[in-house]
Amino acid sequence: MNTFHNESAEDILHQNSSNPSLLFVDDDQDVQAAARLLFRRRGIKMLSAYDTQEALTQLAIHSFDLVLLDLNYSKGATNGAEGLALLKDILILRPDLPVVVVTGHSGVTIAVEAMRAGACDFVMKPWNNDRLGNLVDKILDGRKSETMAESESILIIASPDMKRIVAEADRLAPTRAPLIICGPSGSGKTVLAQRIHALSRNTGPIRMIYAEECNRLPEGGGTWIFRDVEALAPSLQRQLADRLDGGEAVRVIALTSQDRKTLEAQLEPRLMLLLGMVTLVIPPLNERPDDIPALAMHFLRYFASRHGLPEPVMEPRHLAALQAGLWPQNVRSLRATIERAVLMGTWETPSESPNASGDGTPTLRDAERSLIETALRNHSFNVTKAARELGLTRPALYRRMARYGL
Ligand SMILES: Nc1ncnc2c1ncn2[C@@H]1O[C@H](COP(=O)(O)OP(=O)(O)OP(=O)(O)O)[C@@H](O)[C@H]1O
Secondary structure, eight states: OOSTTTTHHHHHHTTTSSSOEEEEEOSOHHHHHHHHHHHHHTTOEEEEEOSHHHHHHHHHHOOOSEEEEOSOOSTTOOSOHHHHHHHHHHHHHOTTOOEEEEESTTHHHHHHHHHHHTOOEEEESSOOHHHHHHHHHHHHHTOOOOOOOOGGGOOOOOSHHHHHHHHHHHHHTTSOOOEEEEOOTTSSHHHHHHHHHHHSSOOSOEEEEEGGGOSSOOOSOEEEEEETGGGSOHHHHHHHHHHHHTTOSEEEEEEESSOHHHHHHHSOHHHHHHHTTEEEEOOOGGGOTTHHHHHHHHHHHHHHHHHTOOOOOOOHHHHHHHHHSOOTTHHHHHHHHHHHHHHHTSSSOGGGOTTBOSSSOBOHHHHHHHHHHHHHHHTTTOHHHHHHHHTOOHHHHHHHHHHTTO
């Protein structure tokens, strides 16, 4: 794992201060360190992300005023594809957030492509400290405060299946085509529909309609997302078909946990024909285990930050157990499991926990864990200071933190 945590405890402490904050996305630790020094001197809070997924998680957790974006994060990558894809995701999530591209390897042509895609400026590496500092000040001065992103709209994708589905969704998003999204409960149909709306040219509102509770169709345009579309009353199905047939300026995205064939048997044939030009099918989570590590890391960081608790260390055996797990509600179940792990501070289920002696009496392990936790909290998770207070070396403290999932 990389150094996502390096300054986060300190920075999280300051997150309520009125200083502006920026997210610096770059895989190079030296570059991160140089930037941190520069912005600290200028009174700007800086958080680091070392790859795409960390950047998305940081955006889910914090409210930033600016993103500085290198365009390559994997070893040897120079074509800027990773950065351009991340830029697109950032602009979907936070259309108003200024993004400045800071790049060396990719060259000016790709930096210009990034500006065409929505970046507000670019700086070549190695940068001139005064120039970069002044550019950042200028952007921050002209910026009104940003509202917090909804973590719920973040879509983490790692598996080939999801990459293919999202690429197809992105391709169709700017059209007015109605869509059906099939997938079991909690698999991500709603987040995908939100992404399609965000990428569409539709400036109207997004309306989330629970088909079962719907007793009349909404008025006005925008994107109408029907959840469990098959539950829409037959009379409303007919009305919807009439309105779509009549060319109403509305984009309909129909979500269902049924497969397409079953849906077809339940929907008014005319409505099925109008809605079902394209069907995107999201597989259950256990059919795409490659998504599990990325989702687990995302939720771990998100909930640790949201609850102000340390992230339990995720060892390979925990990950293997997650990948082998059954997820009746798919990503929703995984999310709940990770939130519980963060809240409990451990991956063990209470019945298996070796931390408790069974009769409620604290064990030596409990006492040690609690001492360590208190020392870490007293020092805002600064490991050096906590180790000094506990009379331990840093490595000895790290070993105990790992043991107790701190
Ligand atoms: N790829 C993903 N990345 C991040 N979060 C996700 C992803 N997929 C799903 N989630 C999260 O999992 C939860 C369930 O997702 P969502 O509501 O989109 O599922 P759904 O298929 O619409 O479920 P239902 O059919 O029960 O309404 C949400 O909290 C959502 O943010």
